[in-house]
Amino acid sequence: MREKLATLLLVVAALTALCLPSAAQAAPKRIVALTPFAANTLARLGVTPIGIGQTLGGNERFSPKLKGVEVLPLSHPNGPNLEQLASLDPDLVLSTRTWAKGNQAMRSLGIRVVVQEPVSIAGAYADTYKIGMLVGRKTKARALLKSMRARVDAAEQGITKHPKVMLILGVGRTPFVMLPSSWGGDVVEHAGGELLTGGVRSGSGFERISDEVVVAEDPDIIIAVPHAEADDIPSLAEYLRSNPAWSSTTAARTGQVYISVDNSLLQAGTDIARTIRKVRSRYLKN
Amino acid sequence: MATDHKLLSAEGIEVELGGKQILRGAALELERGELVAIVGPNGAGKSTLVRAVAGIQALSAGRVCWSGRSLSGIRGRELSRLRAFVPQRMPVPAGIDVREAVTIGRSSHLRMLGRLTGADREAVDDSIARAGVGRFAERELTTLSGGELQRVQIAIGLAQEAPVLIADEPTSQLDLGATIGVAGLLRKLVTEHGLAVLLVVHDLALAMAIADRVVVVADGQTVASGEPEAVLTPERLAAVWGADARLTEHDGRTALHVAWLDTAIAVRAP
Amino acid sequence: MTRRTLVLAGLITALVLATLASLALGAVKVPVSEVIDILLGKGHGGPNQQIIESLRLPRTVEALIVGAALGIAGAILQGALANPLASPDVIGVTAGSGFGAILIIILFPGSIALLPVGALSFGLLAATLVFVFAWSGRNKGSVGKVVLAGIGMLSLFTAATTGLLAAYPDRAPSAIFFIAGGLTSSGWEEMQTIWPYFAVGFIVALALIRPLDRLALGDDVAASLGSRPQLIRLGAGIAAALLAAASAAIAGLLGFLGLVVPHVVRMAGGSSSHTYVVPASAIGGAALLAAGDTLARTLRAPIEMPVGPFMVVLGVPLFLWLLRKAV
Numbered sequence: 001m002r003e004k005l006a007t008l009l010l011v012v013a014a015l016t017a018l019c020l021p022s023a024a025q026a027a028p029k030r031i032v033a034l035t036p037f038a039a040n041t042l043a044r045l046g047v048t049p050i051g052i053g054q055t056l057g058g059n060e061r062f063s064p065k066l067k068g069v070e071v072l073p074l075s076h077p078n079g080p081n082l083e084q085l086a087s088l089d090p091d092l093v094l095s096t097r098t099w100a101k102g103n104q105a106m107r108s109l110g111i112r113v114v115v116q117e118p119v120s121i122a123g124a125y126a127d128t129y130k131i132g133m134l135v136g137r138k139t140k141a142r143a144l145l146k147s148m149r150a151r152v153d154a155a156e157q158g159i160t161k162h163p164k165v166m167l168i169l170g171v172g173r174t175p176f177v178m179l180p181s182s183w184g185g186d187v188v189e190h191a192g193g194e195l196l197t198g199g200v201r202s203g204s205g206f207e208r209i210s211d212e213v214v215v216a217e218d219p220d221i222i223i224a225v226p227h228a229e230a231d232d233i234p235s236l237a238e239y240l241r242s243n244p245a246w247s248s249t250t251a252a253r254t255g256q257v258y259i260s261v262d263n264s265l266l267q268a269g270t271d272i273a274r275t276i277r278k279v280r281s282r283y284l285k286n
Numbered sequence: 287m288a289t290d291h292k293l294l295s296a297e298g299i300e301v302e303l304g305g306k307q308i309l310r311g312a313a314l315e316l317e318r319g320e321l322v323a324i325v326g327p328n329g330a331g332k333s334t335l336v337r338a339v340a341g342i343q344a345l346s347a348g349r350v351c352w353s354g355r356s357l358s359g360i361r362g363r364e365l366s367r368l369r370a371f372v373p374q375r376m377p378v379p380a381g382i383d384v385r386e387a388v389t390i391g392r393s394s395h396l397r398m399l400g401r402l403t404g405a406d407r408e409a410v411d412d413s414i415a416r417a418g419v420g421r422f423a424e425r426e427l428t429t430l431s432g433g434e435l436q437r438v439q440i441a442i443g444l445a446q447e448a449p450v451l452i453a454d455e456p457t458s459q460l461d462l463g464a465t466i467g468v469a470g471l472l473r474k475l476v477t478e479h480g481l482a483v484l485l486v487v488h489d490l491a492l493a494m495a496i497a498d499r500v501v502v503v504a505d506g507q508t509v510a511s512g513e514p515e516a517v518l519t520p521e522r523l524a525a526v527w528g529a530d531a532r533l534t535e536h537d538g539r540t541a542l543h544v545a546w547l548d549t550a551i552a553v554r555a556p
Numbered sequence: 557m558t559r560r561t562l563v564l565a566g567l568i569t570a571l572v573l574a575t576l577a578s579l580a581l582g583a584v585k586v587p588v589s590e591v592i593d594i595l596l597g598k599g600h601g602g603p604n605q606q607i608i609e610s611l612r613l614p615r616t617v618e619a620l621i622v623g624a625a626l627g628i629a630g631a632i633l634q635g636a637l638a639n640p641l642a643s644p645d646v647i648g649v650t651a652g653s654g655f656g657a658i659l660i661i662i663l664f665p666g667s668i669a670l671l672p673v674g675a676l677s678f679g680l681l682a683a684t685l686v687f688v689f690a691w692s693g694r695n696k697g698s699v700g701k702v703v704l705a706g707i708g709m710l711s712l713f714t715a716a717t718t719g720l721l722a723a724y725p726d727r728a729p730s731a732i733f734f735i736a737g738g739l740t741s742s743g744w745e746e747m748q749t750i751w752p753y754f755a756v757g758f759i760v761a762l763a764l765i766r767p768l769d770r771l772a773l774g775d776d777v778a779a780s781l782g783s784r785p786q787l788i789r790l791g792a793g794i795a796a797a798l799l800a801a802a803s804a805a806i807a808g809l810l811g812f813l814g815l816v817v818p819h820v821v822r823m824a825g826g827s828s829s830h831t832y833v834v835p836a837s838a839i840g841g842a843a844l845l846a847a848g849d850t851l852a853r854t855l856r857a858p859i860e861m862p863v864g865p866f867m868v869v870l871g872v873p874l875f876l877w878l879l880r881k882a883v
Contacts, residue, residue: 056859073859076729081858082611082741083583087603100668101730101740108743109610171725208723227726342779362782373776377638381828382772390769394781398763442777454776 027136028091028112032072034079036060036263038094038116039069040270041128044144045137051088053080057230060263063270078102082109092134118268119205120186121152127268151273156190161286165193166219166251167265169206170240171227175214181205184225184265187272191279192286193221211245222251223283225260237261258283291354292317293450293482294369296339299348301331308334310506311348314484316450321476321483323497323514325490327527330503332486333374333454339484340371340452366394369450370443374458384423384430384438388413391445410445416479417441418471433464440471451475452484457492465489469496490518494533495540502526560832563825567839571620574846578616579608581850583858611741618739618747619849620842622807625754625799627841628761630814631834635768636792637699643815644800647702647793648709650811652682653804654735655713655720661731662724671734672746672805676753679801682709687793702793737810737864739849750802757798761834764791768830810845812868816875817841823878844871 033039034053042049043063053074054060070088072080079099086109095103096117103113114134118124125145132141167178167188177198178185182205185195198213214222224243226236237259246252260283264275280286294316301309309331316322324332337343339350341357350357352368360368370391382390388410395406402410414420417437422430430438436456443451453472457465473496475481487493493500494514502510502517504526510517514533523531530545580591586604595613599605626644633642644650656678660671689705690698717735721728767788770778775785796814803810821836822828848866855861 075859077733078740078742078860081583081853081860083607084858086607086611087584089603097665098730100665101671101742104669104745105740105742108745109606169726174725176726206726340780342776362784364782366780366782369780371776371780373774373780376774376777377772379638379772379828381822381826386827386829387773390766390773391777391781393766393770396766398766439777442773443780446781 030091032090032093034095037268041131045140047135119183124268155273155276159192159286162192162194163220165221166196168224176206177209178206191276218249219251222257296350300346302346312508316482320498322499323493324486324501326503331506332503336452370446370448372439372443372453374455378427383426388441388445391442413441413444433460450482454486491540491542560825571843574843578846578850581854614744615741619846622803623842623845624838625803626813627817627837629796629799631818631837632792633796636789645811646706648682648686648706649679649797649800651710651713653679653801654809655717657734658717658731662720662727675805676801683797734808736862737808738862739807746806753798753802757795760795765830765834813841816871
């Protein structure tokens with residue numbers, strides 16, 4: 001009996017020993033993350049990428065764990081410089097749809113590219129888990145998710161009011177309304193805001209509107225996100241802050257036109273709870 | 287026998303341009319070794335006629351035969367070896383010198399990407415010599431005078447090595463000296479080099495001096511053909527040009543005497 | 557004769573140098589000896605080899621082909637239309653290609669692989685419309701009609717493109733790169749789809765060299781020599797359209813090349829004969845684009861700038877200097 005048990009244990013150990021290396025081989029070691037979300041998620045999973053992407057003039061915030069990792073500047077249309085990327089010899093690149101042309105080129109070089117673009121908090125959870133699976137840190141990912149969910153739930157506690165909010169992306173001087181299907185829209189709704197859309201539908205999460213629609217919807221609060229070259233952001237922010245076209249809205253009359261200058265409402269971040277808290281305390285005041 | 291056929295035989299030529307009937311049944315013939323002058327008032331259709339027989343202008347009716355072969359059955363490259371057409375004024379491109387231009391005239395003898403053979407180069411030199419443009423063969427076309435350019439145009443035509451040269455009003459815009467030069471050249475080509483020349487001219491005295499035969503075109507039809515003295519009679523000049531005039535030849539010079547201010551003869555309706 | 561030969565020799569030298577530079581320089585330093593080894597098939601594998609073979613080599617080849625194509629397109633158009641201002645822009649191809657590409661970038665960003673197809677089809681469509689309009693009615697195929705129809709098509713497609721960009725300003729940045737004109741390191745894929753159009757364009761252009769010389773002496777002399785002037789113009793238009801649309805499909809809008817390179821080679825060589833101008837424009841265009849592209853991706857490495865402005869920087873001073881000497 002003991003012998004059989006020993007043999008069984010040996011077989012199990014041998015099988016495990018065989019599986020473990022292949023499992024380790026399956027998990028990519030050399031990873032390049034082209035978004036702050038992917039980069040910071042990797043950091044939180046305890047994986048250090050060999051390269052992280054940063055847009056020109058971008059102000060993305062990276063985890064301190066990523067200090068010293070090579071930075072690849074990203075520009076249209078390819079994203080990263082392909083020679084630079086190729087010289088890093090990556091196994092896996094985490095990219096977005098923005099760099100569609102570059103993704104195609106990377107694939108033709110034989111690099112594995114996974115495209116992720118979470119546009120909701122639920123989507124961020126799903127993509128966090130997916131990254132965990134890709135890099136072989138499923139358990140860690142589950143734990144991370146548990147703590148993320150708990151913190152987000154905590155951040156959503158005690159919402160006192162649900163003001164009517166319009167979240168506007170200012171592309172130059174053209175207003176785009178951000179819908180619930182966008183990242184920023186989802187965050188604002190989780191923070192307790194009632195998102196006004198001007199009756200617009202869109203597949204991409206935001207849609208162009210005119211200032212008249214903003215006036216017609218008459219939101220209590222306007223959160224404007226300027227979208228321009230880094231040098232132009234201050235002047236655009238100023239313009240949006242005191243936009244005469246919105247002056248008749250409740251938001252403008254009660255001094256509740258806010259400008260969000262960082263990317264937290266534009267792209268998914270990993271510290272979602274913090275973003276929700278910020279929106280509540282700074283903008284929604286609930 | 288090939289020699290039975292005239293070099294050019296055209297009849298019943300009708301041409302319509304832009305809704306107007308320009309030629310209504312004109313005829314033309316050409317034999318080896320003759321210089322035929324086509325004369326007539328403006329708008330009579332002289333240029334149109336020579337362009338039609340040259341195959342450059344489409345016919346609405348009529349038959350044109352080159353050495354017995356119907357024009358419609360002759361392809362472009364072959365046609366270029368049968369006749370060379372020298373327009374009144376060609377555009378003067380920059381950056382091309384005389385020798386290059388004459389070489390382009392030779393291009394119908396070259397295969398698509400073929401190089402110039404020794405024979406081709408000789409033909410080019412020959413054309414340049416015959417047209418008398420050797421003095422300025424390396425000069426750019428844009429630097430030439432009217433008379434020099436006209437000679438170059440003839441040289442380009444000669445490079446085709448065709449037995450017939452058709453020139454459309456080569457002298458109309460030249461001064462007296464240049465006209466004499468071109469006239470002499472054309473006559474020499476016929477007399478010394480055995481070409482046949484079809485020449486459209488306005489100057490009746492010139493036509494009389496150098497042509498073996500004169501064809502009068504009026505109102506889209508050929509109204510007369512024959513030796514200059516026989517065709518260009520005062521009666522003809524009155525009927526076709528509405529002019530009280532007479533052509534004379536004396537001592538190797540021809541002259542047109544015109545009663546410029548006499549309005550006794552009714553002016554022909556256009 | 558000798559001046560032309562000198563210029564051609566100079567152009568070929570420039571071409572060889574530009575090609576070597578394009579292969580040897582880039583965001584990543586690869587020693588020249590290694591570049592040569594890899595080209596000769598003696599590479600040791602690894603990222604450098606991949607960089608040279610899969611990124612730089614296709615890009616260099618693209619630059620050479622597109623540069624030659626645009627140079628030739630400009631040369632034959634200028635000859636066929638007897639107009640020194642003729643270029644692929646004039647027959648509406650560039651504007652049409654621009655519209656087709658922007659259409660894909662903005663409305664179908666997921667299908668970015670279709671970009672060359674969009675650029676090619678709309679470029680050819682624009683050229684076809686120009687020819688149809690120019691060949692209708694009276695004065696079939698006259699130069700004036702072609703130019704006017706081309707300008708009309710240019711305006712139409714430029715307006716449509718601007719409208720698209722205005723309607724979707726958030727997607728504009730990707731479109732800007734295309735409009736400014738630039739090559740991207742995308743491997744051999746694009747060339748594999750587009751090369752037949754280049755091939756046909758090159759062949760037709762080659763066949764038109766002598767006919768265009770005949771056309772230079774006027775429609776009548778060309779007819780006397782057995783050519784059909786309108787057919788030559790049509791053929792030149794088709795070849796130019798194919799070359800320009802295929803070029804736009806790969807490299808965006810690079811109109812400058814087609815306009816200026818033929819003039820530069822004409823002034824330098826002192827000859828307008830197409831047997832010299834067409835090949836010289838091909839070599840000159842290839843050298844210019846390869847050099848410009850190398851500059852565009854090394855000056856601010858690893859950022860890649862659009863190559864259009866660089867060619868202007870390289871080409872305009874040369875053009876103006878020659879202009880002073882020539883006039």
